[in-house]
Amino acid sequence: MGDGLNWSTEWSTSIMWIAGVFVATAIGCAVIAAVVTRITVWGRQFRRLAFPYFSPRGEAGWRPLLSVLLLLLLTITSVRLNVLLSYQSNGMYTALQQLDAGAFARFLGIFAILATIYVVQVLLSYFIQQLIVIRWRVWLNDHIIGDWLGDRAYHRGRFTRSAVDNPDQRIQEDVASFPDDSATLAVGAVGALVSLVSFTIILWQLSGPLPIFGTEIPRAMTFIAYVYVIIASVIAFRVGRPLIRLSFLNEGLNASFRYALVRVRDNSENVAFHRGEEVEGNTLSSRFRPVIDNMWAIVLRTVKFQGFNLAISQAAEVAPVLIQAPRYFAGQLTLGDVQQTATAFGQVHDSLSFFRNAYDQFASYRAVLDRLTGLLDADAEARALPSVWLEEGEGLEVHDLTVRLPDDRSLVDSLDLTLTTGDALLVTGASGSGKTTLLRSMADLWPYATGAVRRPLDDGALFLSQQPYVPLGGLCTALAYPQPADRIDDEQAIRVLRQVQLPHLVDRLDDEVDWARELSPGEQQRLGFARILIMRPRVAFLDEATSALDEGLEHTLYTLLRDELPDCVLVSVGHRNTLDQFHNERLELLGDGRWQVTALHP
């Protein structure tokens, strides 16, 4: 046999081969994708996360799909190069065996050309694959974050039946690994399939009959390769299956451990005041222990899985040479043929084994798919929760507003209210009577409320909650929040800081420190008032927004608010009688849904 190619015409033959296989593979992939994304669960999950990006009708147009086609072309080129290299190697070893120095030199020259093309192809494939992965990740990140933030799903998700765990981890880690894993698995699978077909043909040509138990098996080499790998794959599939669940658990357990650490960091002062290190340490180790238990389960399962894979791969190294040796010694094959048989057997084995070896990667891939689509489902569920009927209007009109607890107990029954320009309502009631929850309902954050609320929407309304919120970034970011920091200039920031009695901060506008930690609760509340002065909403909801201030400061800030924003409708929640003078109506929550409105300045 020996080298069976006509190298002078092989270049054009190979280009035609690549073109033909490219078209056939592209059509095959499209058909497989269409079927898999309809009939399998993971295929449908993949469809949700990938098709909107790769569809030419998507925002990126044809570019993503064209990049995938280019990568496919490069993958097929790499298989063809491997085939050519196997023939080149066959020719070179045969030349060695026949002591033909001229042929040997010619095959070295062919090798130099093939190796150069191979290097370019590998680098280009890497670059194009990364280009696809990075652009896809950017799109997916925007898509998932947009979905999570949209219609406040990130908050309302807390009230769904199956609240989703660790959305932060899903967004940061899973969004990163999904495009990467998809590309690696898809390129691997396509390369393996094309390679399988190409090298099966070579193996077929090099195979001879083999007597087994008295029967002569024609083309035995090819059959042995297939039977060997298929049996090995079925066993490996069974051994490796539990890894899917274990890898899913691994992500969740690690995320929950990390969350416990973040809580200690965020609440370090409270923990330190209480000297709560022991309790926190116990909590941390109770979340860490399952991580380690699960790691051991993964290790033990991997030992079995990899042990089996390695044994199978090692045996495959020697099998083809062993089977072809009798025909070589009988002079039916050249040394190059034996060598090419080993290469072809190895390629068929590797290609078939790809699906077996990629099993654990596919297992964690499915876990990533579950987590990402789980987050999208939870967002959709959060959006579908009931809410009050909210519409744009001047002042504040509340009609038939009923606020309940999740267990259906009533906090406020059928509330009707009308506040017009400049009105101010003080909401009072015992602790736990539902004051904050009433405000949540008016902000459309509480799903257990029915009724209608008309008020200014978006920039027209501002809520200051009981726990002040200071975002990450500089002071201007905190002052302008939720508007962008460049909405205000330094002069305005300095003036407002002085007005709310924070003159000591005027020189620190550009400092990016953790303001939520550095500022006292009272200072953070004053920052909240500064935000109202900057944003100038038409309705402001203040939930115990002065609870950390002394009465003098409270008086100064409310006076400032009324002077600066006389037309703004105010709704305050508070316990102190000193607030009465700044409000013209009081809504008292009396418990069990009962309420009463009284005038404060008849």
Ligand SMILES: Nc1ncnc2c1ncn2[C@@H]1O[C@H](COP(=O)(O)OP(=O)(O)OP(=O)(O)O)[C@@H](O)[C@H]1O
């Ligand atoms: N997410 C929730 N799930 C279930 N119950 C909740 C939830 N949030 C609040 N509650 C309950 O709703 C009731 C009203 O709480 P809310 O915070 O509105 O009271 P409040 O009048 O503002 O109290 P305070 O004066 O102490 O701030 C409380 O019994 C509280 O436990």
